[in-house]
Amino acid sequence: MTPKTFPPSAELAAQAHVNEAKYNEMYAASIADPEGFWREQGKRVDWIKPFTQVKDVSYDYGKVDINWYADGTLNVSANCIDRHLDKRRHQTAIIWEPDNPGEETLHITYDELYRRTNRMANVLKDLGVGKGDRVVLYMPMIPEAAYAMLACTRIGAIHSIVFAGFSPDALSARVNGSEAKVVITADEAPRGGRNTPLKANADIALQSCDASVKCLVVRRTGGDVAWNDARDVDYNAMAAKASPECAPEEMGAEDPLFILYTSGSTGMPKGVVHTTGGYLVYASLTHETTFDYREGDIYWCTADVGWVTGHSYIVYGPLANGATTLMFEGTPTYPDASRFWQVCEKHKVNQFYTAPTAIRALMGQGNEFVEKCDLSSLRVLGTVGEPINPEAWNWYNEVVGGGRCPIVDTWWQTETGGHLMTPLPGAHATKPGSAMKPFFGIEPVVLEPTTGEEIKGNGVEGVLCIKDSWPGQMRTVWGDHDRFMQTYFADYKGYYFTGDGCRRDEDGDYWITGRVDDVINVSGHRMGTAEVESALVAHPKVAEAAVVGYPHDIKGQGIYCYVTLMSGETPSEELRKELRTWVRSEIGPIASPDLIQWAPGLPKTRSGKIMRRILRKIAENDYGSLGDTSTLAEPAVVDDLIENRMNR
Numbered sequence: 001m002t003p004k005t006f007p008p009s010a011e012l013a014a015q016a017h018v019n020e021a022k023y024n025e026m027y028a029a030s031i032a033d034p035e036g037f038w039r040e041q042g043k044r045v046d047w048i049k050p051f052t053q054v055k056d057v058s059y060d061y062g063k064v065d066i067n068w069y070a071d072g073t074l075n076v077s078a079n080c081i082d083r084h085l086d087k088r089r090h091q092t093a094i095i096w097e098p099d100n101p102g103e104e105t106l107h108i109t110y111d112e113l114y115r116r117t118n119r120m121a122n123v124l125k126d127l128g129v130g131k132g133d134r135v136v137l138y139m140p141m142i143p144e145a146a147y148a149m150l151a152c153t154r155i156g157a158i159h160s161i162v163f164a165g166f167s168p169d170a171l172s173a174r175v176n177g178s179e180a181k182v183v184i185t186a187d188e189a190p191r192g193g194r195n196t197p198l199k200a201n202a203d204i205a206l207q208s209c210d211a212s213v214k215c216l217v218v219r220r221t222g223g224d225v226a227w228n229d230a231r232d233v234d235y236n237a238m239a240a241k242a243s244p245e246c247a248p249e250e251m252g253a254e255d256p257l258f259i260l261y262t263s264g265s266t267g268m269p270k271g272v273v274h275t276t277g278g279y280l281v282y283a284s285l286t287h288e289t290t291f292d293y294r295e296g297d298i299y300w301c302t303a304d305v306g307w308v309t310g311h312s313y314i315v316y317g318p319l320a321n322g323a324t325t326l327m328f329e330g331t332p333t334y335p336d337a338s339r340f341w342q343v344c345e346k347h348k349v350n351q352f353y354t355a356p357t358a359i360r361a362l363m364g365q366g367n368e369f370v371e372k373c374d375l376s377s378l379r380v381l382g383t384v385g386e387p388i389n390p391e392a393w394n395w396y397n398e399v400v401g402g403g404r405c406p407i408v409d410t411w412w413q414t415e416t417g418g419h420l421m422t423p424l425p426g427a428h429a430t431k432p433g434s435a436m437k438p439f440f441g442i443e444p445v446v447l448e449p450t451t452g453e454e455i456k457g458n459g460v461e462g463v464l465c466i467k468d469s470w471p472g473q474m475r476t477v478w479g480d481h482d483r484f485m486q487t488y489f490a491d492y493k494g495y496y497f498t499g500d501g502c503r504r505d506e507d508g509d510y511w512i513t514g515r516v517d518d519v520i521n522v523s524g525h526r527m528g529t530a531e532v533e534s535a536l537v538a539h540p541k542v543a544e545a546a547v548v549g550y551p552h553d554i555k556g557q558g559i560y561c562y563v564t565l566m567s568g569e570t571p572s573e574e575l576r577k578e579l580r581t582w583v584r585s586e587i588g589p590i591a592s593p594d595l596i597q598w599a600p601g602l603p604k605t606r607s608g609k610i611m612r613r614i615l616r617k618i619a620e621n622d623y624g625s626l627g628d629t630s631t632l633a634e635p636a637v638v639d640d641l642i643e644n645r646m647n648r
């Protein structure tokens with residue numbers, strides 16, 4: 001069945017930065033002559049010392065080395081702030097909308113952003129932070145999070161943001177992994193009417209970190225916090241005394257800009273490293289093109305700065321473009337399910353960018369929450385983080401967008417820095433659930449999973465790889481370049497391996513079919529099943545655990561755990577609860593198991609490998625099609641698992 005397609009209106013196609021003809025021309029040029037294309041695009045940012053080299057990349061396994069604009073120098077904060085001051089000193093850079101709608105909204109001008117960022121930069125300098133040092137941010141969605149990011153870039157420090165929903169254990173692992181000098185946090189993080197005690201979490205985390213690590217504490221709620229004079233520093237007191245001027249550090253294009261930990265299929269999360277020049281060029285170009293951002297628009301991305309989407313599309317892309325970017329502290333359903341739409345109405349939002357999981361949750365609350373708000377300012381809608389099901393897409397299109405607003409379904413990853421596939425609002429017809437077209441400079445290939453052969457032509461499916469580099473690509477795994485090469489360049493030599501499966505339909509449009517590795521996507525949050533397993537087996541009563549994803553109406557995927565207890569332990573509802581709480585405290589609430597099945601044994605091959613394919617099928621309640629089970633060591637184990645399956 002051919003899906004219905006939705007072409008852009010003639011009006012939009014005529015006004016947009018990129019229409020179909022222009023896309024075709026630019027895309028062809030970007031593939032035929034990447035050097036020339038990216039040399040031109042490199043001019044989007046202001047360089048202190050202009051680059052002469054554009055691209056210097058090797059995808060050869062064992063020697064992977066990625067460089068863009070390598071001899072240029074620049075400063076990211078100067079690009080996101082200083083260069084706009086002449087023209088937009090009094091324009092709002094950041095609209096901040098608090099969790100509680102009764103609290104005051106803030107409009108932070110570029111002028112104020114300049115002073116606040118410099119103050120924060122000077123505070124960090126006073127704490128001994130300099131070029132190349134790491135700073136961990138564990139912050140609510142408040143303007144100080146953006147000031148802190150930009151302040152790091154101002155002085156050449158490398159930030160590593162840890163999502164405020166992560167546990168103290170996850171925080172300390174990342175502080176230690178990046179050998180950070182300072183952790184910036186806040187007293188508490190209000191979300192959905194509840195306060196998360198960030199400072200108290202940081203206190204626990206810092207017990208497992210070097211005693212020299214300082215903790216810079218921003219006041220958000222004014223709630224009580226414990227105080228350690230030798231370690232804790234009051235940001236508000238320091239900032240009040242700090243100078244609002246701080247000269248930007250001259251950084252090489254390939255100096256690290258930030259580290260962001262993300263889950264993979266094996267082991268603990270890895271520190272994805274992005275560098276300065278290419279990342280900024282790519283974030284800025286994709287932000288302008290994908291959202292058709294125009295002068296004066298009000299742009300809102302609902303992500304958290306703890307994820308890559310918040311980095312590229314709340315802070316760096318929009319601010320590099322001199323945009324007005326909205327930062328929202330709260331949740332879609334607090335105080336009620338109309339909050340997103342009230343914020344859109346209040347600030348006359350033009351571009352709205354969110355995750356399918358939020359759309360599904362809001363769709364379930366009924367249309368009246370949307371319909372009572374005036375959404376006529378909306379022009380482009382976006383989604384990110386996971387595949388969107390056609391039902392949610394159609395609801396987003398009709399009820400939220402009134403059928404007027406193109407939906408850009410943006411496929412990309414922490415590793416890619418910015419969008420790699422998406423329709424462009426004035427150029428492409430959309431199809432519900434399809435990421436449609438590659439962005440400029442991106443050559444997707446569909447490979448046969450076992451042979452690694454390229455599958456040419458349309459109407460084909462396989463694993464998704466990218467043929468060549470683009471400026472926003474990650475450069476390495478922090479402290480472990482071998483792991484970088486092993487993860488992304490070992491399985492399919494000569495390509496960047498995405499970990500996703502994909503279909504190219506009869507028209508040549510792309511559909512992401514989900515991960516082909518042991519990474520699951522829960523409410524748009526990426527998680528390695530191995531992480532949840534290692535949290536479970538760390539519990540004294542657990543002997544073995546296997547974790548898989550299963551389809552979940554709201555979350556996209558839920559977390560299904562098969563747990564084998566130590567001999568002598570008895571399964572009980574209490575123990576289920578205890579294990580849930582345990583995993584939450586090891587990783588964070590987003591990793592909370594949905595279903596826990598007691599498994600007397602796990603299906604294994606004779607060589608002792610857990611057969612995850614079978615566990616996935618049982619969790620999907622699709623045990624009729626288990627496929628080949630002949631290599632199982634003990635086939636009876638499977639009958640027991642089917643008999644006691646949890647997702648009926």
Ligand code: 6R9
Binds near residue numbers: 308384386500512526
């Ligand atoms: C930006 C972000 C990356 C993984 C990716 C894929 C899934 C993201 C998607 C999508 C289908 C989309 N994903 N966008 N799947 N359609 N539009 O989400 O980064 O957290 O690293 O996750 O998310 O599986 O490989 P990250």
